[in-house]
Amino acid sequence: MWTDKHRGIRVSQEELLCKNGCGYYGNPAWKGFCSKCWREKSRPAGVSRHDARPSNDGAPPTFSKFEEKKNIEKGSRYNTVRRLFWGSSSPPKPQESSESNANMLKAFQSLEPGDFPSFLKILRSPSSQRLQSRCTAFLKTMEAYHALPVQKQSDLVQDFFQSFADVFRSFPEDHxxxxxxxxxxxxxxxxxxWVFCHDSSDDELKDLxxxxxxxxxxxxxxxMLSVPFPHENIPVTGDPFLPAITAIIEMDAKxxxxxxxxxxxKCSQQIFEALxxxxxxPANxxxxxxxxxxxxLKANPPRLHSNMQYMIRFGLPHSLMAGESGYYFTNLSCAVAFIEKLDGPALSLSPEEFESYMRGQRAPAALTKRQQVVGDTQHVLEELQGRQERLQHGADVLGVELQEWxxxxxTQLDEATNQLVEVQKEMKAQAEASRVSSTCPDESTRGRDEEESILVPSDQHVGPKNQNVAPNH
Structure with missing residues (x-):
């Protein structure tokens, strides 16, 4: 259940649209204008336009409506850079045969949405050699001239996007x-x-x-922000906006x-899901x-200003000027502008209360209670960590004792094995001695029998011989 149901910061749809009335989303970074109107407003005086602004007739926005062809040169330095990757002040015309060009267009027509590996494969094919060469030349030129002012680099990139899109002008706009x-x-x-947080800009200072x-x-x-939040008995980790916080922090890694x-x-969709x-x-x-x-405020995303400026300068115009992504980005810009100008009345606080909060002299009751919960949780974690360290120490001691055991x-097994070997040797020696002693008496008996067998015949021979001798009378 939620504890607060009243509305928070409110911005009408009209306030998000371009101040020029073109029907696209404006942006605080462009003083309330859309990307197209802001570029025209920033155009140097005396430079005329050849293409009229497309009327807002209710048709869905298309890529060609977001960026005009720029046929007017913007300075000798700009022309020099253009000649390096185009060879002239205007993009070159196709030189390939109609058959090769048809094969290339057919390959791109079969491209599925979001299939970036297939796009690279088609771009490296022989039929797309001209487009691949143009991309390679442009990249090398931009890397060589990375010291140009970042706004000049933005103009070059947007010009390149427009010239590349002209190759597919026969395709449907969504394709x-x-x-x-x-x-x-x-x-x-x-x-x-080369271009993110460029040295020629003050993006780094504004990030800090x-x-x-x-x-x-x-x-x-x-x-204070009129944001509905769960009851206080829900744990701190139960913040329903945690997925949105994670998503906006991940932006800097892209x-x-x-x-x-x-x-x-993704961050905005997670917020709507939480609402x-x-x-x-339904979410309003x-x-x-x-x-x-x-x-x-909770995420404090790294390099937030630089990331927003990077998308403004080098992103496709249609992504920021219309559609779901354009709506989300415009709200992000409004939220940053609100934070930069946040004061007491915006939070229903008096100026004195706001200043005391900013100086750290006081803290909201709800924040104090949550800080107490966090402190108690930290104390429990420290106690558990101490127990874990003691348990780990006991486990280490037990491991040492187990190794000694x-x-x-x-050692005892080795000694017992040695003793067993000695005993086996003694038993073997005794068995050998017993065998020898049992064998010796049989041989002596056999010798006596042989002697007796020799003596007996002698006695028998002497006896009869003596009987034939006459006694002497």
């Missing part, structure tokens, strides 16, 4: 979008280490400032803008932003 998502992943995975700001607001409770944006979408599980009614978008603010047993 072009799928192909361009693969192209973005291929290009930006390689360029990530935002992290310090979020860390200073660690006392903000869910109730390299492709679409993969980072997928983490934002749906807490209420009997009005409750979403306050929950997202709570998740950011085994060695003693082996």
């Amino acid at each position: 072009v979008t799928q192909i361009m998502e693969h192209v973005e992943k291929l290009i930006m995975t390689r360029l990530h280490k 400032a935002l992290q310090r700001r979020i860390r200073s607001l660690n006392w903000v409770t869910p109730r 390299r492709a803008p679409q993969d980072k944006l997928a983490c934002v979408s 749906s599980a807490s209420n009997n009614e 978008a009005d409750d979403f932003l306050s929950r997202l603010v709570y998740v950011l 085994v060695r003693a047993i082996h």
Whole structure:
């Protein structure tokens, strides 16, 4: 059950849309404009546009509507870089035969959504040699000129995306979008280490400032943000927004803008799932932003500002300007802007109370109780750790004693074995002596019998002879 049902921070759908009225999502990073309008607004004065803005006739947004062809040169330095990977100020025209081009388009038409390995396989095929060469040349050029200002690099990447999409202008727009998502992943995975948190930007300083700001607001409770939270008897580890916190932290480990944006979408979907599980009614978008603010305060994602700027500069425009991912990213930008400007009235606190919380002079009752629970849990963990150490020490002592006992047993066995060998030797010697002694009497008896056999015939011969002699009278 949830303890709080009232609404939190509320932002209407109109406030999320572009200030120029084009129908796409705006963003605080672009002063409330969408990516397309912001680029046009930032265009140097005197540069004219050749293509008219597509009208918002209610049709679903397409890739070609997000990025115009740029036929006007933007400076000699920009033209020099373009010539290095295109050979001229405009993209080269296909030189292959119509049959080869048809085979290439047929191969890309059979590509399944999200099948990045198959995309790489098709790109390496002979029919796609021109596209592969263009990608390779562009990557080498961007790596060689990685010292260019990050905004100039962003323009080059977006130009490359548009020129690559022009190859598939005969395809349905949703299929072009799928192909361009693969192209973005291929290009930006390689360029990530060169353009992310670039030295020409102040992203690193803003990352540190935002992290310090979020860390200073660690006392903000869910109730202050009107975020429904379980009863106090539910353990601390039972935070229903923990999966969302994990998802937004994982964003920094990704390299492709679409993969980072997928983490934002996953975080947002986890928040909606937690809201749906807490209420009997479907999750309301009005409750979403306050929950997202709570998740950011608890997660304090690493390099949050740099990751957002990376997606803005080098992601596909349609991903941030429309659709589910665009809605989630716009809310993320609004949540960051809210945290940066957070004050007492936004939390239903007086300025004095807010300052006392910021200085650490006081803490909310709910936070104090949860801190006490955390302290008690930490004390129990320390006690268990002490018991474990003592148990481990006893196990080590017992192991040493067991080894000594085994060695003693082996020694006794060796001694018993030696004694057994000696006894066996003595018994064998005694048996041999007994055999010899029993054999000797038989031989002496046989000798006497032979002597007697010799004497007896002699006596018999003498006897008769003596009988024939006449006695002397």
